[in-house]
Amino acid sequence: MPDFSAWRTFDYDSATVQLWVFKKSTTGLKFRAWHVRTDETIEALFKETIKREVNATNEKFAYTAIAQNNEASCLVHALEDSENLITLLNLVDSPEAENTDAELKHLKGAAGYLVKFQSGERTVYAVRRTAPNWKPRVRSSLINAIFKNGELSATPEETFSFDSFFDFYCINETVLVKSKRAYESTMSEKKSYQKNFDSLTLDPKFTSIFSDIIPLKEYVGTNAMQLRRITVIQQKAVYLREEFPERVRLVNGTRNYGLNFDAEGRIIVCSKTAKTVMQILLDHRLLSEITDSIYDVQDTEAVK
Structure with missing residues (x-):
């Protein structure tokens, strides 16, 4: 499959990186999405994450409702088969001037985040369902702390955890799924x-x-x-x-x-x-x- 090869050979090192968070919506749009400003350190970590995942994935299988993959493979299907994912991609592909940069309230309780890698005319979208500590109810039960100069201190600053992997990807007209359960939950396939x-x-x-x-x-x-x-x-x-x-x-x-x-x-x-x-x-x-x-x-x- 050409798109599987294109995903594995994509030039992630030279790509520009955009981070988006999204929440599900009961409107016809299905999602609301906000662009999140990031520094070079975060962007470099995202690049390392996707390169590691790509290198570890050398097999592909056709996506069906009951197909399963392993840690070295992914499930693939045509983008046209996922109406909700198309909606989400259209949101993050709209001109940035028409989108509001994320505020703290948008990150809290986000359903997931999408990292957009662009190199020339090519784009790879990487999507991950957010960790439980992004939810307001869970966050209110946590104590944020930092360890510095040999001492653990509480910090009022908000922290967000990004996992070192993504649940699914999209390139051209193909969806590549690494975590089927997370993909179906995020895209409301059930x-x-x-x-x-x-x-x-x-x-x-x-x-x-x-x-x-x-x-x-x-x-x-x-x-x-x-x-x-x-x-x-x-x-x-x-x-x-x-x-x-x-x-x-x-x-x-x-x-x-x-x-x-x-x-x-x-x-x-x-x-x-x-x-x-x-x-x-x-x-x-x-x-x-x-x-x-x-x-x-x-x-x-x-x-x-």
């Missing part, structure tokens, strides 16, 4: 997953394969991981295959999955079978032709 589930449970083509959809709704609830799985189920749409109900009954009998069906052949979901039903809808209950063993897997990659 809300979209919930909407997907709500719409799916109203789809007759989906609900018609069950005797009662309520037990499945109770199993999924508001659990973030289950909602991600529902999104994948909706995308794969295995349940729409004409032979799906018959195949499920056949394999259930052959492999003893333990599913139950009503008189019309519809799946009866209960607390004991809900997990199995989800794996079947995901097409994640697989048979090894080598060992003849059945496995439940977290994700799949088609070989052919």
Whole structure:
């Protein structure tokens, strides 16, 4: 992927650096953002942070609702798939004259911060969810102190902690995610997953394969991981295959999955079978032709 290579080979040393803090908004804009003035020391630390992260990331995988990465990899997807991130980037890309420099009240309680690296015509955006001590309630319970000349003294000055890593990045038209949980929380992706589930449970083509959809709704609830799985189920749409109900009954009998069906052949979901039903809808209950063993897997990659 060209953008992955461009992110790794970007000239961070010569780049200009801008720091922005942002808060979520209930308006159509989704976010409010403020530019924060920084000195050369802070900017140099940001450069070292991103260079270290880039050098440690040498693999990429396609971003899906249930895909996971490790410390040496990231998940990638097209920027067009994240409406909220596009909104945030548009805010920080508007002319600085139209934005107010951040005041102390804007930093307190900020949802996250974005560091913008610019080198020529190229830009890399690095985003991190703020630490808990940025929240006013937490800050009021802290005592700020400095250690100087062998003595620890209280200081009335406000302090803000920046982590030595970022949660996700954007370059050109590609988003590169290092921390999926932080990315989805910051960009409010869970809300979209919930909407997907709500719409799916109203789809007759989906609900018609069950005797009662309520037990499945109770199993999924508001659990973030289950909602991600529902999104994948909706995308794969295995349940729409004409032979799906018959195949499920056949394999259930052959492999003893333990599913139950009503008189019309519809799946009866209960607390004991809900997990199995989800794996079947995901097409994640697989048979090894080598060992003849059945496995439940977290994700799949088609070989052919």
